[in-house]
Amino acid sequence: MTVLLALPALLLMAVVFGWPMLRYAWLSFHADSVLTGLVPIPNGGANWLRLLTDSRFWLDAGQTTRFAIVSVGLELILALAIALLLDQRWRGRSAVRALSLLPWALPTTMMALGWRWIFNTPYGPIEQVAEAAGFGPLNLLSTPAMTWIVTVLADVWKTTPFITLILLAGLQTIPEDLYAAFRLEGGSAFQALRRVTIPLLMPYILLSLLFRMAQAFGVFDLIQVLTGGGPAGSTESLALYAYLNGMRFLDFGYSATVMVGGFLLLTALILLGALLLRMTGALRAMQP
Amino acid sequence: MRRGFRIASGLIGLLFVLACLAWSGQKQPVPVSILMPAPYADASTQMVEAFNREHRGSIHLEVIRGPLETESISDLAISSLLLGDTPFDALLMDVTWLPKYAEAGWLEPLDPWFDQAALDQLILGARLGNHHKGQLYRWPLGADVGVLYWRTDLMDSPPSTPEQLSDIAINLVQTKRVTNGYVWQGRQYEGLSCNFVEVLHGFGGQWLNPATGQLELDATSAARAAAWMQSLITTGASPKAVTNYSESESLQAFKAGDAAFMRNWPYAWAELQKPESNVRGNVGIALMVAEPDQSPAATVGSWGLSLLKQSPHREAAVEAIRYLTSEAAQRERFLNQGYTPTSKSLFTDPELIAVSSALPEIAKALDYSVSRPPSPLYAQLSDLLQRQLNGLLTAEPEKTNRTIDTATAASAAAMNSVQTKSDMLLRATGAEA
Numbered sequence: 127m128t129v130l131l132a133l134p135a136l137l138l139m140a141v142v143f144g145w146p147m148l149r150y151a152w153l154s155f156h157a158d159s160v161l162t163g164l165v166p167i168p169n170g171g172a173n174w175l176r177l178l179t180d181s182r183f184w185l186d187a188g189q190t191t192r193f194a195i196v197s198v199g200l201e202l203i204l205a206l207a208i209a210l211l212l213d214q215r216w217r218g219r220s221a222v223r224a225l226s227l228l229p230w231a232l233p234t235t236m237m238a239l240g241w242r243w244i245f246n247t248p249y250g251p252i253e254q255v256a257e258a259a260g261f262g263p264l265n266l267l268s269t270p271a272m273t274w275i276v277t278v279l280a281d282v283w284k285t286t287p288f289i290t291l292i293l294l295a296g297l298q299t300i301p302e303d304l305y306a307a308f309r310l311e312g313g314s315a316f317q318a319l320r321r322v323t324i325p326l327l328m329p330y331i332l333l334s335l336l337f338r339m340a341q342a343f344g345v346f347d348l349i350q351v352l353t354g355g356g357p358a359g360s361t362e363s364l365a366l367y368a369y370l371n372g373m374r375f376l377d378f379g380y381s382a383t384v385m386v387g388g389f390l391l392l393t394a395l396i397l398l399g400a401l402l403l404r405m406t407g408a409l410r411a412m413q414p
Numbered sequence: 415m416r417r418g419f420r421i422a423s424g425l426i427g428l429l430f431v432l433a434c435l436a437w438s439g440q441k442q443p444v445p446v447s448i449l450m451p452a453p454y455a456d457a458s459t460q461m462v463e464a465f466n467r468e469h470r471g472s473i474h475l476e477v478i479r480g481p482l483e484t485e486s487i488s489d490l491a492i493s494s495l496l497l498g499d500t501p502f503d504a505l506l507m508d509v510t511w512l513p514k515y516a517e518a519g520w521l522e523p524l525d526p527w528f529d530q531a532a533l534d535q536l537i538l539g540a541r542l543g544n545h546h547k548g549q550l551y552r553w554p555l556g557a558d559v560g561v562l563y564w565r566t567d568l569m570d571s572p573p574s575t576p577e578q579l580s581d582i583a584i585n586l587v588q589t590k591r592v593t594n595g596y597v598w599q600g601r602q603y604e605g606l607s608c609n610f611v612e613v614l615h616g617f618g619g620q621w622l623n624p625a626t627g628q629l630e631l632d633a634t635s636a637a638r639a640a641a642w643m644q645s646l647i648t649t650g651a652s653p654k655a656v657t658n659y660s661e662s663e664s665l666q667a668f669k670a671g672d673a674a675f676m677r678n679w680p681y682a683w684a685e686l687q688k689p690e691s692n693v694r695g696n697v698g699i700a701l702m703v704a705e706p707d708q709s710p711a712a713t714v715g716s717w718g719l720s721l722l723k724q725s726p727h728r729e730a731a732v733e734a735i736r737y738l739t740s741e742a743a744q745r746e747r748f749l750n751q752g753y754t755p756t757s758k759s760l761f762t763d764p765e766l767i768a769v770s771s772a773l774p775e776i777a778k779a780l781d782y783s784v785s786r787p788p789s790p791l792y793a794q795l796s797d798l799l800q801r802q803l804n805g806l807l808t809a810e811p812e813k814t815n816r817t818i819d820t821a822t823a824a825s826a827a828a829m830n831s832v833q834t835k836s837d838m839l840l841r842a843t844g845a846e847a
Contacts, residue, residue: 160517160790161843164496176842247655248593249666268600268657268808356602357657358805373489374793376514377843 147389153382160376173383182359182367183384187391190363193274194342197281201338202331204282205289210323212290213297223294230287238351241280242267270360273353277361281348285341289334296330297323332403336396343392364388443474444730448738450506451487454555454717455479457751458738465737473730484508484604495520495722503725504735507552509543509716509785510604510792516546517790522721523549527732539780540756542714543788552718553739556753559712559779560612562700563668563676563686565693568592572700574710576616576642579675579703583651586674593653596646597664598677600657602804607786607796608713609677610803614639615711615784616704621799622787629787631799632833637826644806644825657807669693677702679715683772684752699775701782712779713786716756754780791843798835802828 154173156166177183212223229237245266247253256264266272300323308318324331346365349355355362355370364384372381450458455477465475478501480487488511494500495518507515515521528550533541540557544550562579564572568586573579583595599605611621619635622628630636646652656664661678665685668676671692676682686697704710719735721728737743744755748766754776760766761777787795806828 159843160514164518246663247658248653248672263653263655265654265658268655269810270808353658354601354603356800356804357808358602359801370797373492374485374797375791376492376518377794 147386150382150386153379154386156379158377158379158382164376164378166379169379173380174387176380177383177387182362183364183387185359186362186364186367187388189361190343190345190365190388191391191395193278193281193345193361193363194339197278197285198335198338198342200278200282201286201289202335204286205293205334206327206331208286208290209293209297210319212294226290227287229284230291232284234284234347235351237284238280238348241276242352245276267353268357270357273357273361277349277352280352281342281345284348285338289338292330292334292337293327296327300326335399339396339399340392343388343395364391443469443471444727445474445476446503446727446730446734447476447478447501448504448506448719448731448734449478449480449487449491449502451484451717452479452482453751454506457747457753460750461738461743461746465734469733473733475734478502495724498724500722500724502722503727503731505720505722506555506717507720509714509718510796512543512552512720513546513788513790513792515720516549516551520723521551522723522725522728523551524553524721524732524735525550527736528553535758536756537758537761537777537780539712539714539783540716542783542785543716544718546788552720553735554716554718554756555739556717556744556747557756557776557780558679558681558715558717558754559776559783560608560677560679560702560715561712561776561779562702563678563682564698564700565592565674565696566698567693567696568674572698573675573703574700575706576613576703580642580646580649580651583646583674584649587650592672592674594667594673595651595653596675596677597652597659597667597673598646598656599660599664600643600647600652600804600807601660602800603660604796604800605660606800606803608715610639610643610799611713611784611786612677612702612711613643616702616708617642618705618708620784621795622789629795629833629836631829631836634826636829637822640803640806640825640829641822643803647807657804680754680772680776681752683770683776699772699779701779710782711784712782714783791839794839795836798839799832802832 153166155168155170157169157172158164158166208226212219212226244250245252247263247265247268248257250266252266253264256262264272266276304322304326305318308322313321344365345363346369349361349363349366350369353361355366365388368381368384368388371377371384375381456479458477462475462477465473469475480490487506488508491500491502491505494502512521533550536554537557539559540554544552544554562572568591569582573582579596586592587595599609614621614636617635617639619633619639620630623630647654647657659667661682664673664676664678665682667673668678668682669686669691680699683697683699685691687694701710702712719739721731721735725731739756741755741757741760744753744757744760745763745766747753748755748760749769752770755761755766761773761780767773786792789795806825809824
């Protein structure tokens with residue numbers, strides 16, 4: 127019965143997710159480019175051999191992972207703080223709750239275009255302030271290290287509300303009585319956060335982590351518009367590299383290989399994360 | 415009563431059948447749809463209306479207003495072509511897409527409709543980049559080449575060598591007459607390749623040797639060209655921010671009066687003459703600089719119309735292409751929007767020169783046109799160049815003072831790397847450049 131009820135959802139997943147994935151896996155064993163007249167021709171593991179020795183793929187994989195971990199980590203910390211604040215009772219809370227969702231509601235492309243002008247040298251407001259303060263041009267979008275920070279910043283600004291929303295929903299499921307009981311036992315507010323809030327919020331934290339990691343790993347629109355992958359490819363993500371190979375170079379065989387390769391890496395990363403969590407969980411359980 | 419109802423409904427039915435017959439008997443105009451980037455579509459609105467008036471009942475032309483950015487247009491067109499049922503009959507194409515699209519089998523040759531005489535009346539810059547493997551696949555809508563804009567209020571004549579350009583720019587920045595000397599396109603995108611091709615030719619090099627089919631970025635000329643571009647930033651002749659500039663950022667700096675030189679396309683001229691421009695009336699156009707014994711060069715960046723193989727309305731689509739590229743249309747586009755014409759004769763037309771005194775200089779630049787490598791793999795080759803070159807331009811200068819020798823060594827290494835990676839790519843895909 128359970129299987130039967132889940133069937134429509136499973137079918138939908140198979141059509142919109144399973145089939146394209148299988149199709150890409152199949153395509154990754156074919157040469158399909160402008161040179162084959164866009165006809166897929168089996169070429170064994172040639173694409174995969176090329177991927178293994180493609181320094182750019184591994185560079186982008188490293189950059190994408192670093193981007194995903196740092197921005198999602200920052201988002202989680204910020205979102206937890208904001209969610210705790212928005213969970214308190216104060217005047218104007220509902221207005222601020224609605225407003226705090228605004229960055230999430232904006233289309234990424236528009237937002238990225240906005241950031242591109244904000245960080246523009248020398249006409250952007252940030253450079254103008256830096257110039258007036260005597261810091262000279264910062265060249266925010268033309269130095270690899272600075273540009274990387276800027277992309278993380280833009281992503282954090284944009285997607286923190288998403289995690290905030292999930293955590294806020296989680297906070298509202300924690301009964302008030304628990305805190306009352308904790309206070310009665312003489313626990314401080316900080317202890318309440320550590321002993322009550324975070325453990326009960328854990329499922330929500332994990333859920334948002336999973337969502338956001340998968341999303342950040344596939345980051346495309348923000349980087350495409352803000353930096354185009356530059357300077358010198360230092361902000362290029364795997365999704366951008368796959369897009370370049372497919373749409374720009376018309377090499378669909380290799381583009382599919384990059385995509386499937388990225389998918390395998392993400393799966394490995396999530397499994398590794400789950401394993402680490404389980405291990406730390408087991409460690410904690412051993413402690414009295 | 416019932417009978418009257420029956421007669422009435424019978425009559426209505428008859429009327430309906432007659433109306434259907436009459437409607438099907440009437441000749442339906444052939445629909446033609448052309449995809450263009452937004453600015454070109456906007457510039458064609460009146461022309462499309464005129465075309466539809468003249469062809470009432472036979473052809474109905476519709477120009478689809480695509481996105482603004484070059485690559486977004488390409489993405490849109492490619493998506494529709496891949497699905498196999500494109501709603502477009504013709505496409506306004508950038509010069510670099512042609513070999514890729516032709517090789518993918520998406521384009522229909524235009525040779526049956528345009529003869530040698532038609533080709534001969536085009537100016538050189540418009541004639542380049544329309545053929546692939548000996549067949550004509552594109553008819554130019556407007557000519558486009560890179561030129562050097564200079565400030566007539568800051569100097570008497572434009573520089574002609576790289577050294578002169580650097581010296582003047584550094585001097586003007588140091589004496590605080592401008593904040594930025596020379597602005598160009600250093601962002602990691604196609605514009606950087608266009609900038610590089612001009613400098614490369616100015617130093618006597620070339621990207622692809624058309625005679626041998628070999629890439630020549632490992633030549634000394636390529637290293638020297640890259641070293642000069644890098645030196646613009648390290649010496650302060652150009653602001654470091656140019657490494658993230660595209661055309662619009664360069665134009666903004668130059669228009670605000672903050673720069674002494676700008677590399678850009680001819681469209682910038684009209685922008686610089688607008689009332690809000692700070693440099694109105696103080697701008698000259700010249701060819702890009704070249705070493706004293708070398709010929710200057712201007713990268714071709716023209717747009718043109720291609721007929722899609724999938725189009726079921728070829729004759730009607732070609733009729734529309736002819737109309738939109740006619741001399742009358744070129745004149746109208748030039749006078750109203752400032753788009754450069756393609757016919758030789760229009761460049762000496764007094765009425766046009768009266769509107770834009772820059773026209774003779776643009777005509778001269780068009781005669782020095784050079785193409786980017788016409789390869790189906792061009793996008794990959796250019797991407798490799800952009801990465802390395804942008805990396806070179808944004809590299810932190812070493813703490814010790816850089817000598818000319820170490821700078822040239824770094825750029826030689828970068829260019830050699832592009833050459834090696836490009837050759838590897840060509841071998842991996844089994845293609846010729």
